[in-house]
Amino acid sequence: MNKDLFQNRYNVVRIIIVVFAAVFVLRLAYLQLFEKKYDKIAFDNAIKEVEVYPTRGLVYDRKGELIVYNEAIYDIMVTPRLAKTADSPKICSLLKLTMEDYSTRMAKARQYSAHKASVFMKQVSLEDYQRFEESQYLFPGFDGQVRTIRKYPHNCAAVILGDVGEVDDNQIKNSNGYYKPGDYVGQSGLERYYEKELGGTQGKKFIYVDVHNREQGRFNDGKYDTAAIAGDNLYSTIDIKLQEYGEQLMANKKGSIIAIEPETGEILCMVSSPGYDPNLLCGAIRGENFKKLVFDSLKPLFNRATMATYSPGSTFKPLVGLISLDEGVQGEIYTVPCNGFYPFAGLSLKCSHHHPWATNIEYALAQSCNPYFWQTFRNAIENPKYTRIQDSYGQWADYCRSFGLGSRLGIDLPSEARGNIPSINYYNKIYGEKGWHSATIISLGIGQGEILVTPLQLANFYAAVGNHGWYIKPHLVKTFQKVHDKNEVKPDLKKIYASIDTRWYVPVNDGLRQVVEAGTAIESRIEGISLCGKTGTVQNSHGDHHSVFAGFAPKDNPKIAIAVVVENAGFGATFACPIASLMVERFINDTIADNRKAKEKKMMETNLLDKYALGKNMPVTNGHH
Amino acid sequence: MRKEEKFTGNIDWITVLIYVVLVLIGWAAIYSAVYTEGLSPFNTVGRDTTVNTGKQFQWIIASAIFAAIILIIDGKFFVTFSYVIYGAFIPLLIGVMFFGAESHGQRNWIRIGGFQMQPSELVKFTTSLALAKYLSTLNVDIRRWRDKWIAFAIIGIPMLIVIVQGDAGSAIVFVVFALVLFREGLESYYLIIGGSVIFLSLLALIVPHLWYLWIAFAIVAALLIYFNFKNRRLVYAIAGIALIASVYVTGVNFIFDHLKPHQKDRINVLLGKEVEKGKDWNIRQSIIAIGSGGLTGKGYLQGTQTKLKFVPEQSTDFIYSSIGEEFGFAGSVLIIGLFIALLMRLMYLAERQRSKYSRVYGYCVVSILFFHFLINIGMAIGVAPVIGIPLPFISYGGSSLLAFTLLLFVFIRLDSQRLEVLR
Structure with missing residues (x-):
């Protein structure tokens, strides 16, 4: 019908088609057979290694009361590409955001990735999250991710328990790849010191994730996964009731209380005042509150019980006595005349008050007679047994060090001050080898001068005195409840002996008993409890004297050793001593006698914060001088 | 039948x-x-x-x-x-x-x-x-x-x-x-011209500077003219084609510059040029x-x-x-x-x-x-x-x-x- 002139073009069209098909086949061969990188890209796309976070160990007090637990909170995640149709005004009202807030958060998420989920809002409370979840069908692209934060039901003991926060760059670097940004670890206190035990061990799982970074099932049925191992539960030595009580007594005062069970070295309470509610450093509010606490002029983050150092003042006198007794330079019966002053090398040395002459160590302690202890100290330093002061002072300082003074005791907290027992070199350097003698360092005799102790060291010293010469390293952890096998952390319960003969504690402890029974601390005697101790009124360059008391009770087989420092509060007998006596009474009797309720009320209600107002007194971090 | x-x-x-x-x-x-x-x-x-x-x-x-x-x-x-x-x-x-x-x-x-x-x-x-x-x-x-x-x-x-x-x-x-x-029966040169247009368009988009192409065209044309100097008509044709090609690539470039961004991106993706992250997502994933x-x-x-x-x-x-x-x-x-x-x-x-x-x-x-x-x-x-x-x-x-x-x-x-x- 039609003459076909162009049948040969059939082949041209065929060739065109075949050429294109061949190009495709070559391209496919390149992509699928020769280029290997796509396997890996597809694998990396689809399979994600995810950390499985263990639950943190719980913390109990010495009586088994729960003092730290975990609470679930939620991070709200968003995948911007899917969230275009989300009901944004509703989200804003549920999460209490402004629309601008919403846009900035969304922009930030988009900057990370439009296709992948990232945090839209951190740490939303359970109630907020539940309301959000009810309407979640209106919010495509939004999703919740559960996390846990710490809760401290007693709102106290912040400096002991510490806090948990995001790892910093250093921690990540030092963790050998274990931590990654956004992980949480203990940042202070027990949370930090026992991170290994409390933190547990992260697990890993390999999951398929879709393009929106949402889990789509296990890779290889979890064959390569490892389970997370929960953290151990920690049983602390703290008596949380005593701790709470101590914090009440110290309210609106600057200072610290530390109590130790002498028999075991277990720390019963550790109050650093002003403190803060540990819950302030949990969850979303942490950053803001942390900043506030750091810049607070009263330094609530500073653990005054272990980090602040003070001259021990008169609380040091028992040690001065013990050394001289042990050195044999004076006996129990020894008289130092006191007419209110001490004539020595032209120095103006005065006693704090008038009292009859002390004829023995007991009475000297009870009256806290300064001349008596200057003389006692001189006797030790001018001991004819030694030819050089370097030898006699060296011996004296070693006695001090044998009680753990001048070095860290090794408590199980991340940081501790070492205090100071001045070295021979220190004086040699200042005065020259021949330039110093007993008069140069005479103030050491009453616990002033260069000597510095932490309240912890002071309490520990009194525990040793109560024990007649030994102590066990003070510690905060009794035991861990093993959830899994790991190197067991056992407190070091070895008795450490001081180098003073046991018999010398008899007269000294009698004296300490007299302090409360008939001496400077008579106001604080407790019916039925043989409280022993020593008041201290510590001179310092930061304003009024610090009020200090340290002691133990009962006299035989003491159950509690305690040190109390109230900064710039005046005489030891006015604040530190009553507070200590209330703590002891509360601990031993579990209640406060009616006739002492008024004292309790007064201690709790006294507000000394005015004294610390800026300009009047500098913030005190240690009581040097 | x-x-x-x-x-x-x-x-x-x-x-x-x-x-x-x-x-x-x-x-x-x-x-x-x-x-x-x-x-x-x-x-x-x-x-x-x-x-x-x-x-x-x-x-x-x-x-x-x-x-x-x-x-x-x-x-x-x-x-x-x-x-x-x-x-x-x-x-x-x-x-x-x-x-x-x-x-x-x-x-x-x-x-x-x-x-x-x-x-x-x-x-x-x-x-x-x-x-x-x-x-x-x-x-x-x-x-x-x-x-x-x-x-x-x-x-x-x-x-x-x-x-x-x-x-x-x-x-x-x-x-x-x-x-x-x-x-x-459509004349073959329609296909040839069509193919050339596509080829030149790609060249115009891939080569970073227009004057590379202009110089290339000039050199090729000059060589062809040199070898066909005797044939006057062919010389004119070659010169004409080179000129048209130069104008064409210039035009393609001009149009490309005035395309909408997403259209530009599509073309750039195809040509294997770097585009802003995410724009070539579909192709890359495919x-x-x-x-x-x-x-x-x-x-x-x-x-x-x-x-x-x-x-x-x-x-x-x-x-x-x-x-x-x-x-x-x-x-x-x-x-x-x-x-x-x-x-x-x-x-x-x-x-x-x-x-x-x-x-x-x-x-x-x-x-x-x-x-x-x-x-x-x-x-x-x-x-x-x-x-x-x-x-x-x-x-x-x-x-x-x-x-x-x-x-x-x-x-x-x-x-x-x-x-x-x-x-």
Whole structure:
């Protein structure tokens, strides 16, 4: 019908088609057979290694009361590409955001990735999250991710328990790849010191994730996964009731209380005042509150019980006595005349008050007679047994060090001050080898001068005195409840002996008993409890004297050793001593006698914060001088 | 000529078989593309892509019925009413721009009940009818200018309307009718010029500075002139071509600079140039999917790129990447092989027609299928621009499956009746 002139073009069209098909086949061969990188890209796309976070160990007090637990909170995640149709005004009202807030958060998420989920809002409370979840069908692209934060039901003991926060760059670097940004670890206190035990061990799982970074099932049925191992539960030595009580007594005062069970070295309470509610450093509010606490002029983050150092003042006198007794330079019966002053090398040395002459160590302690202890100290330093002061002072300082003074005791907290027992070199350097003698360092005799102790060291010293010469390293952890096998952390319960003969504690402890029974601390005697101790009124360059008391009770087989420092509060007998006596009474009797309720009320209600107002007194971090 | 006893007797079962295989592969691939744990392949409940397999199944049944109906209708019906069908479609096509339903950002859909369809899918078919009719008219010779213009108009009018509708992807398909015209006698230089234009356009976009090209053209032209110095006419021609080429690449560059950003990005992605992160996402993920398939693939329903939704439009435009990932080189080449087999078979059938109408129509079918094949697979493997057109018989989509079925089976019907035509 039609003459076909162009049948040969059939082949041209065929060739065109075949050429294109061949190009495709070559391209496919390149992509699928020769280029290997796509396997890996597809694998990396689809399979994600995810950390499985263990639950943190719980913390109990010495009586088994729960003092730290975990609470679930939620991070709200968003995948911007899917969230275009989300009901944004509703989200804003549920999460209490402004629309601008919403846009900035969304922009930030988009900057990370439009296709992948990232945090839209951190740490939303359970109630907020539940309301959000009810309407979640209106919010495509939004999703919740559960996390846990710490809760401290007693709102106290912040400096002991510490806090948990995001790892910093250093921690990540030092963790050998274990931590990654956004992980949480203990940042202070027990949370930090026992991170290994409390933190547990992260697990890993390999999951398929879709393009929106949402889990789509296990890779290889979890064959390569490892389970997370929960953290151990920690049983602390703290008596949380005593701790709470101590914090009440110290309210609106600057200072610290530390109590130790002498028999075991277990720390019963550790109050650093002003403190803060540990819950302030949990969850979303942490950053803001942390900043506030750091810049607070009263330094609530500073653990005054272990980090602040003070001259021990008169609380040091028992040690001065013990050394001289042990050195044999004076006996129990020894008289130092006191007419209110001490004539020595032209120095103006005065006693704090008038009292009859002390004829023995007991009475000297009870009256806290300064001349008596200057003389006692001189006797030790001018001991004819030694030819050089370097030898006699060296011996004296070693006695001090044998009680753990001048070095860290090794408590199980991340940081501790070492205090100071001045070295021979220190004086040699200042005065020259021949330039110093007993008069140069005479103030050491009453616990002033260069000597510095932490309240912890002071309490520990009194525990040793109560024990007649030994102590066990003070510690905060009794035991861990093993959830899994790991190197067991056992407190070091070895008795450490001081180098003073046991018999010398008899007269000294009698004296300490007299302090409360008939001496400077008579106001604080407790019916039925043989409280022993020593008041201290510590001179310092930061304003009024610090009020200090340290002691133990009962006299035989003491159950509690305690040190109390109230900064710039005046005489030891006015604040530190009553507070200590209330703590002891509360601990031993579990209640406060009616006739002492008024004292309790007064201690709790006294507000000394005015004294610390800026300009009047500098913030005190240690009581040097 | 004796009429056949059974109308099935002359049906080309080879073509039908390849069609059935492609449709079934498509259905299986769609199931894999939208697969989630426990998904029934017949599910049609839901608002996301999980209904695609179930719906496609319904479309396949509908297409089968539709194909059967076409095979019953006398092929002369289409021959007779070619212009009527073509003519009736033009106002419909214009009408949907104003009265149509909107979907995927384009107002070019007709919605009847739950069924919606793009007339632009069908317009390829109607244009094929009209073109076949015109070219088979006695004394029409495509080499004549008048006939050329009429043929161009038949193709150009619907193409223009589709462009106006904003569906540039579907409009580009009409370019492929040049292949039909070529088969029917269009001068070769149309193809040569067309090919050169594409080549120069690519050069203009790839070469970073225009003056590189200008210098290159000048050098080539100078060399050619040097060797053909004696032939004055050739010298003028060479100089002229070089000049035109220079002006052309300058023009392409100018137009490119004034394109919308997303259009620029598409072109840049295609050319392998660096674009802003995320803009080339689709192509990159598709290439990763195919590339990670290896020789034999990850296995059916095992493709991670596919299952985890890294490739967008997985069941429609990028269905080929799902096959490439799960069946590897073997599966990918099989699909190409099936298409080549289909195209070759159809060309063979076209060539054996006694009626010029049937032959032209057959070439229209071949050209349209070839172009879709070329662009869709080329896009998935990163050698063709991102133009969202489906892979015939395989991609998810009712209107496209029905339209391609119609296109193909009308030809099968015409072929089955080829002996009825008197020489």
